[in-house]
Amino acid sequence: MIRLQNIEKVYRTDTVETLAINGISLDVAKGEFLSIMGPSGCGKSTLLNIMGLLDEPSKGNIKIDEQDISRFSDQKLAKFRNQKLGFIFQSYHLINDLRVLDNVELPLLYRNSSAKERKILATAALEKVGLSNRLKHFPTQLSGGQRQRVAIARAIVGNPQIILADEPTGNLDSAMGNEIMDILINLNKNEGTTIVMVTHDESMAHKTHRLVRLFDGSQFNNQKLC
Amino acid sequence: MLKNYFKIALAVLKRRKFFTFISLFGISFTLTILMVATAFMDKILSPDYPDYKRARSLYVSTMEYKNTKEGWMNRSDVSFYFFEHYVSTLKTVQKMAISSNAKASNAYVNNKKLVIEYKYTNADYWNVLEYRFLEGKAFQQREIDNAELVAVISEETKKAYFGDAKTVIGKYISADNINYRVIGVVENVSKTLYNFSGDMYLPYTISKDYKDIDLMGGYNAILLAKSEADVPKIKKEFDQMVKKLPLPKDFDKIYCNADPFFANITRRIAGGGTSNGLTKVVSIISIFTLLFLLLPTINLVNINITRIMERSSEIGVRKAFGASSKTLVYQFIVENLVLTFLGGMIGIILSLIAIHLINGANLISNMHLSINFTVLFYSLIACIFFGLFSGVYPAWRMSKLNVVKALKAQ
Numbered sequence: 162m163i164r165l166q167n168i169e170k171v172y173r174t175d176t177v178e179t180l181a182i183n184g185i186s187l188d189v190a191k192g193e194f195l196s197i198m199g200p201s202g203c204g205k206s207t208l209l210n211i212m213g214l215l216d217e218p219s220k221g222n223i224k225i226d227e228q229d230i231s232r233f234s235d236q237k238l239a240k241f242r243n244q245k246l247g248f249i250f251q252s253y254h255l256i257n258d259l260r261v262l263d264n265v266e267l268p269l270l271y272r273n274s275s276a277k278e279r280k281i282l283a284t285a286a287l288e289k290v291g292l293s294n295r296l297k298h299f300p301t302q303l304s305g306g307q308r309q310r311v312a313i314a315r316a317i318v319g320n321p322q323i324i325l326a327d328e329p330t331g332n333l334d335s336a337m338g339n340e341i342m343d344i345l346i347n348l349n350k351n352e353g354t355t356i357v358m359v360t361h362d363e364s365m366a367h368k369t370h371r372l373v374r375l376f377d378g379s380q381f382n383n384q385k386l387c
Numbered sequence: 388m389l390k391n392y393f394k395i396a397l398a399v400l401k402r403r404k405f406f407t408f409i410s411l412f413g414i415s416f417t418l419t420i421l422m423v424a425t426a427f428m429d430k431i432l433s434p435d436y437p438d439y440k441r442a443r444s445l446y447v448s449t450m451e452y453k454n455t456k457e458g459w460m461n462r463s464d465v466s467f468y469f470f471e472h473y474v475s476t477l478k479t480v481q482k483m484a485i486s487s488n489a490k491a492s493n494a495y496v497n498n499k500k501l502v503i504e505y506k507y508t509n510a511d512y513w514n515v516l517e518y519r520f521l522e523g524k525a526f527q528q529r530e531i532d533n534a535e536l537v538a539v540i541s542e543e544t545k546k547a548y549f550g551d552a553k554t555v556i557g558k559y560i561s562a563d564n565i566n567y568r569v570i571g572v573v574e575n576v577s578k579t580l581y582n583f584s585g586d587m588y589l590p591y592t593i594s595k596d597y598k599d600i601d602l603m604g605g606y607n608a609i610l611l612a613k614s615e616a617d618v619p620k621i622k623k624e625f626d627q628m629v630k631k632l633p634l635p636k637d638f639d640k641i642y643c644n645a646d647p648f649f650a651n652i653t654r655r656i657a658g659g660g661t662s663n664g665l666t667k668v669v670s671i672i673s674i675f676t677l678l679f680l681l682l683p684t685i686n687l688v689n690i691n692i693t694r695i696m697e698r699s700s701e702i703g704v705r706k707a708f709g710a711s712s713k714t715l716v717y718q719f720i721v722e723n724l725v726l727t728f729l730g731g732m733i734g735i736i737l738s739l740i741a742i743h744l745i746n747g748a749n750l751i752s753n754m755h756l757s758i759n760f761t762v763l764f765y766s767l768i769a770c771i772f773f774g775l776f777s778g779v780y781p782a783w784r785m786s787k788l789n790v791v792k793a794l795k796a797q
Contacts, residue, residue: 215707215790236711243709254704254794258398263391270391271709315708 162323162355163189163212168221170207170378181207182218183378191322194349194356196366199375205359206327208375212357213325214242226322243271247316247354251328253308255300261287261311262296268319286314290344306337313344317354324348326358330365342368389721396722400729403694407726410690413683414730414773415737418766421676422738423745425765426756431579432649433761437516438583443615444515445622446651447474448582448607452638453660460659464488465643466604467597473628474608479620484508484515484609487594489585492562494548501547503562504584505538507591507606515611516583523556523571526590530570534592538567543575543753544586562587575753582607584753602632602641610645621645680772687777695719695785702785703793712786719785723778724771731770735763 170182182204189195189212197205210216211223214230223230226245233241247268255264265283274282287293290310300308309329316324326345330338342365348354358369366372367386374382400407434441450469452461470485487507494501513525518539526537538560540548549555559566567589576584591597596604610625612618625645632641642660650663657664657671695702705715735758742756 210791213707215794236713239706239709239711239714242707248707250794254700256395256701256704258395258402259391263394266391267705268708271711271714276390319708 162191162193162226163187163357164222164224165208165212166222166224168208168211168218168223170204170211170216171219181378182211184221185375185378185380186221187373187380189355189357191355192349192353193371194346194369195358195371195373196369197357197359197373197375198361198363198366203375204378205375209325209327209357209359213246213248214238215248239271243268243319245322247319247321247324249309249312249316249324249326249329251331253300253305253312253332255308255311255315257300259299260296261292261298261300261303264300264311265314265318267315272319282318283314286318287311289317290314304337305333306340309333309337309341310344313341313348317348317352320352321354323355323357326356328359328361330360330362338362338365392718392721393725395718396725399694399698399722400726403697406690406694410687410726411730411733413686414727414770415733417680417683417773418731418734418769419737419741421679421769422734422758422762422766423741423756425762426738426742426758427579429759429761430577430754430756431652435577435580436574437518437576438580438609438648439517440515440611441648443612443618444648445610445612445618445625445645446582446607446648447610447625447643447645448651449643449654449658450603451642451659452603452635453640453642454638455640459637461603461638462659463603464605464607466599466601467591467594467606468600468604469602469643470606470608473632474610474625477610477621477624477628479612479617479624480610481613481617482511482515482611484512484611485591485606486512486582486588486608487591488605488607489581492587494560494562496548503544503548503560503586505562505587505589506585507589507594507597509591512588515609518573518576521572521574522554523569525571525588531590531592534590536565536567536593537570537590539571539573539588540569541573541575541586545569545572560587577754578752579754602635602643618647680769684773684777687773688780691719691723691777691781692784695781698785699788699793702788703790706788706790706793715786716779716782719782720775720778723782724774727770727774727777730773731766735766738766 165185165187168182168185172179172181185208197208199205207216211218230241262283265286266279269279269282284293284296287296290313292307292310292314295303295307300311330341333341345356346368349356360366370386372384372386373380447465450463450465467485470483474483485508489504489506492503492505494503510528510531521542525539530537540560545555548560549558555569555572558569560569578584610621612621622645629641629643634641644654644663646654646663650665653664653668657667702715738758742758746755
């Protein structure tokens with residue numbers, strides 16, 4: 162589903178060059194739930210951003226669903242992200258000026274879906290995460306766990322094949338974290354969605370199919386869990 | 388999609404109340420000034436009482452002599468003699484309204500001095516221009532031929548001189564110790580139409596200078612064509628006639644033109660020789676307007692950049708979920724247009740208040756400004772100018788933001 166070949170990412174300033182990722186190759190199979198762990202600054206999020214086409218690698222190739230995306234235009238890349246990928250961020254990144262329903266509808270806006278269709282799909286996604294009673298609320302009126310569930314609803318509303326989650330439980334207590342994790346596991350199991358999750362939490366990582374450990378921008382362990 | 392943009396635009400406006408106030412104040416204040424200026428220009432340039440036949444009229448008001456070798460130039464209004472002896476021979480002119488420049492005379496009412504501006508006119512002046520008579524009528528050819536001391540006065544003069552008298556026809560008005568019999572009272576004309584406004588109108592035959600044999604004088608005229616299609620014919624015949632005018636001593640060129648209304652004004656302001664000054668005046672007005680719009684636009688650009696950069700995280704999210712740079716530029720321009728149209732609406736309300744105050748203060752005698760569709764149309768153009776120019780650059784900068792950096796900015 163996702164194929165990374167010799168990915169390198171270098172951050173350059175006027176005086177310093179920092180190698181964030183150093184020649185990582187990784188395959189993620191369709192329907193797989195993969196977790197990435199490693200100490201802070203080891204390049205986990207950078208790798209996830211590159212997989213999610215939010216950032217460009219300095220070197221290497223990325224193929225998603227057999228498509229080489231390196232030559233995609235901005236327009237085509239946007240369309241590809243919209244249709245194939247869903248994102249969950251540690252700090253939710255909900256738009257506070259919009260109500261919950263409008264936040265969840267966001268990916269569908271860029272598909273030119275009708276307002277009616279958007280509302281039906283967004284309501285269904287919020288039902289899946291158990292928030293159908295919070296449609297008219299603003300994000301600031303919700304708890305952290307509820308916000309993350311809204312973010313998950315937003316990530317799945319467009320029915321993407323891949324979900325990329327950057328520390329989705331990082332800001333939550335363990336009970337909330339487990340709830341979110343259950344939602345992701347069900348999504349993977351029932352819908353066959355491929356999930357790549359960056360986490361600091363060993364127990365969460367052990368609920369996934371495979372764990373990749375990074376250190377100083379390189380992959381040093383690839384552990385099959387189930 | 389548009390509904391979503393509107394929602395977010397309104398939410399952002401509500402969220403940053405101070406920025407919103409500054410932006411709206413800038414837009415509405417600028418638009419108010421522009422709208423009042425447009426209303427003023429519209430008052431001057433659109434056909435207005437009593438000059439309604441502009442489409443088939445040409446205006447003659449300057450005579451210029453030039454000595455091209457020495458570089459001398461002499462410029463003045465036109466003489467009655469020129470109109471009577473030369474222009475009246477043109478076959479394409481249906482009617483010619485001749486009037487003198489306004490001259491001041493003194494009258495005394497209850498020992499108080501009253502300045503009365505009077506003009507001499509011919510009989511066709513009353514046929515070409517459509518003055519509204521409140522009582523009486525205009526003087527005819529008979530009164531002109533007999534050089535009768537009759538006068539048509541304005542409503543304002545009637546009130547100032549005769550007070551609340553119901554009718555003044557047949558009464559006498561004394562100006563510079565000459566008694567004129569009032570035969571008509573017309574509605575006031577705005578001072579902005581300086582060729583037609585006056586306190587008192589008299590037959591030209593009682594003037595001292597109408598017999599002067601000279602091309603230069605103190606008169607101007609409107610040449611009325613039978614139809615709009617005939618206007619270029621008048622122009623052509625007029626130009627040919629001017630070429631045949633006898634050259635005055637010491638000069639080798641004569642310039643005199645029959646112009647459309649606006650060109651007639653620009654010729655007086657910025658014209659000379661063959662140039663009617665139209666391009667110069669239009670350019671100056673355009674540059675001035677552009678500069679006037681540019682300052683608040685730059686201010687808005689700055690505010691918009693700050694506003695947009697505050698929303699980096701939202702931009703990152705939108706990009707992550709499928710918004711292309713183009714879509715984001717579109718979104719922010721729509722948002723900015725919402726803001727500018729809101730400012731525009733406030734601007735219209737402020738303009739209505741300003742115009743009401745200006746009309747009430749009677750800053751320019753008898754000038755009544757109004758906001759009509761023309762003024763609204765130009766205001767709409769100004770709004771779009773504001774919205775686009777102040778939104779495009781910040782939107783473009785924002786759309787180029789790196790998604791990861793944008794998301795980290797929260």
